Amino acid sequence: MLNSLRNNIVVHRPNQLSRQWAQRIVNRYAANAKVSEVDVQSVNIGTSTRLRLTVKHDAMGIVPSRWFVKTPSLAIKSRAITAIPRLLHKEVHFYNSLSHGTPVNLPQILAAQSLLGRGTTLVMTDLDELGYRPGLTADALSLEQARRVVEKLAGFHAHYWDNAGLLKTHRWLNGFSHNVENHMGTLLAVPLMRRGLERAGSLVPSKLHRSALHYAADRRRITKILATGVQTLVHHDCHPGNLFWNQAEPGFLDWQLVRMGEGISDLAYFLATSLKPESRRTHEKQLLELYLASLTEHGIGGLDEEVYYRRYRAHLVYPFEAMIVTLAIGGMMEHNSNLELIARASAAIDDHDSYAALAL
Structure with a gap:
């Protein structure tokens, strides 16, 4: 159970994007790095909820500092249309199981997780961080x-x-x-x-x-x-x-x-x-x-x-x-x-x- 909590990066609302949440993602790339702050820069609600974050940590050069996060839409109508067929879940499946062999340019994924009955969260490097x-x-x-x-x-x-x-x-x-x-x-x-x-x-x-x-x-x-x-x-x-x-x-x-x-x-x-x-x-x-x-x-x-x-x-x-x-x-x-x-x-x-x- 403890290991499950450590690996869980699923969130449902912007206020759950905490320092502890970001720490679980940073730990995947730099086990001894520390996250000091998470600042939500913007929230955009459409077919999904899209959030841009600045994450302060001491793993510069290993982990980016600007992140882009997708969760199921907070808008009721959009959520009904996209959540029932589990569309974001499907995107997470794509990145986790097919993206490595796909011959097109894709965003840089930091974490992608879908837990049945508990939610779906996709975290990628903000395109601005990469100069895209x-x-x-x-x-x-x-x-x-x-x-x-x-x-x-x-x-x-x-x-x-x-x-x-x-x-x-x-x-x-x-x-x-x-x-x-x-x-x-x-x-x-x-x-x-x-x-x-x-x-x-x-x-x-x-x-x-x-x-x-x-x-x-x-x-x-x-x-x-x-x-x-x-x-x-x-x-x-x-x-x-x-x-x-x-x-x-x-x-x-x-x-x-x-x-x-x-x-x-x-x-x-x-x-x-x-x-x-x-x-x-x-x-x-x-x-x-x-x-x-x-x-x-x-x-x-x-x-x-x-x-x-x-x-x-x-x-x-x-x-x-x-x-x-x-x-x-x-x-x-x-x-x-x-x-x-x-x-x-x-x-x-x-x-x-x-x-x-x-x-x-």
């Missing part, structure tokens, strides 16, 4: 930035391409969390889509409303259609706010929705949310070609560009749904940023007649 720039949700990426992300996504997808054994080894990927998330998504799809469309107003052309509601009503079947391609590990939430930058090199944050899926879905989500519509229209064809060429360079053969273009069109429905549902629930994303991503994703499905593409 965190992405902002409404960032509009340049062509060169988009190219770098697309290349990274292709390498990531190629690494896990058609790896059926991954689900046997890591059943949590598409297990309880995935099933509960799908069930909740199907159950709430129509009321949340309707509310989100109402709140979005003129940002979503009225001609898309009926198709969006038909999609919501038929979500379970459509989700299965969108999962019929070659399976790989996907991020599933690849918008600008879940990126960070080490100069020109992108890294990927927030792995709460990681799962097995079709790689092109990550590309659709990324392009629909990360580029202004005019930039996406100009560059998306070459970015899709870059994605397929990068997969080929990583040894993935038999890629039909026409097939992947059709799949890309169809997968654009998900980032639109995700942003509309986020708006419908409220409090999960900064409001103006949410509206901006809705405008971008709405333009993408309109440009590509994505609901019609589902029939393909």
Whole structure:
């Protein structure tokens, strides 16, 4: 029991981020170091509670002094949506069991723990400490930035391409969390889509409303259609706010929705949310070609560009749904940023007649 207490780093509220709590983390890296102070710099509540800390200790050079902490959301609505399917628990699983072999840049994790029935806490080095720039949700990426992300996504997808054994080894990927998330998504799809469309107003052309509601009503079947391609590990939430930058090199944050899926879905989500519509229209064809060429360079053969273009069109429905549902629930994303991503994703499905593409 004593050893369990010494290793427990799970917290539920900001006032539990004590010197003794920080000491348990520092002890993992420097057994004789002492923590003298913990100062909570900021608290941000969205899909999770995100806290930035300054930790004073005498293990400089071994342990960073600025930390970033994620716990389940303190907002009741956001907590209900994310805690029931245990999304933060899933992110902790990813960092503890898959991150070491993942060929993309990730944040530096100091501690990650999930205890059934007791909570989940993720502690990482603050990006500022490492000189990295965190992405902002409404960032509009340049062509060169988009190219770098697309290349990274292709390498990531190629690494896990058609790896059926991954689900046997890591059943949590598409297990309880995935099933509960799908069930909740199907159950709430129509009321949340309707509310989100109402709140979005003129940002979503009225001609898309009926198709969006038909999609919501038929979500379970459509989700299965969108999962019929070659399976790989996907991020599933690849918008600008879940990126960070080490100069020109992108890294990927927030792995709460990681799962097995079709790689092109990550590309659709990324392009629909990360580029202004005019930039996406100009560059998306070459970015899709870059994605397929990068997969080929990583040894993935038999890629039909026409097939992947059709799949890309169809997968654009998900980032639109995700942003509309986020708006419908409220409090999960900064409001103006949410509206901006809705405008971008709405333009993408309109440009590509994505609901019609589902029939393909």
